[in-house]
Amino acid sequence: MIEAIKQFYEQRMNPGAASADDPESHRLQLATAALLIEMAQADNQRDSVEFQAIHDGIIEVFGLSPEETSEVIELADQEVHDATDHFEFSQLINEQFDYQQKCQVVELLWRVCLADSEMDRYEEHLVRKIAELLHVEHSAFIAAKLRVQRDYSASGQLSDYDGYE
Numbered sequence: 001m002i003e004a005i006k007q008f009y010e011q012r013m014n015p016g017a018a019s020a021d022d023p024e025s026h027r028l029q030l031a032t033a034a035l036l037i038e039m040a041q042a043d044n045q046r047d048s049v050e051f052q053a054i055h056d057g058i059i060e061v062f063g064l065s066p067e068e069t070s071e072v073i074e075l076a077d078q079e080v081h082d083a084t085d086h087f088e089f090s091q092l093i094n095e096q097f098d099y100q101q102k103c104q105v106v107e108l109l110w111r112v113c114l115a116d117s118e119m120d121r122y123e124e125h126l127v128r129k130i131a132e133l134l135h136v137e138h139s140a141f142i143a144a145k146l147r148v149q150r151d152y153s154a155s156g157q158l159s160d161y162d163g164y165e
Contacts, residue, residue: 028096029062031089032105033076035130038086039112042126053115057108061101090133102134107144114148 036057040050051073058069083089093105109130113123131141 024096027092029058029064029072030076030079031092032061032108033058033072034080034083034089035086035093035105036108036112037073037077037080038089039109039123039126039130041080042113042123043118043120047116049115050112053108053112057111061104061108086130086133090130093134097134099136102136103140103144105134106131106136106141107148110145110148114152117152 033054036054040046040054054073055066055069058064058072059066062069062072064072093102097105106127109127113119113127127145128141131138
């Protein structure tokens with residue numbers, strides 16, 4: 001995985017970027033994007049609004065350009081296809097992110113989950129599972145869900161949503 005990441009960043013990313021020489025930063029970006037992609041696919045659909053939420057979240061967390069973000073998502077999508085579980089991604093996030101950053105990842109998971117204004121039991125289960133793997137407390141898990149629901153309701157993206165379909 002590390003060689004593929006190095007090659008990817010050497011060929012496609014801006015060599016002048018602050019993190020261009022930091023393979024751990026690249027792995028962290030990929031791990032975060034991979035978990036978000038897993039979330040988008042939890043309901044066995046690939047919805048464009050969910051992938052837009054992934055794109056926006058990666059830009060927000062890592063400060064990448066839209067082009068760099070698209071490249072990270074593309075590579076992470078390949079990693080998800082090859083992965084057998086969420087542990088390799090969550091382990092890296094646990095090692096590199098502090099608690100607040102892990103809570104931010106959980107909030108991003110909720111954003112992806114609710115981006116299409118629908119949530120099935122598999123999606124909620126996956127957010128819960130990843131939150132547990134990241135050692136995020138249940139209260140923070142629920143607070144993130146409520147924040148995302150409130151934000152989506154206020155923006156009109158989530159109308160009268162209160163749980164399962």
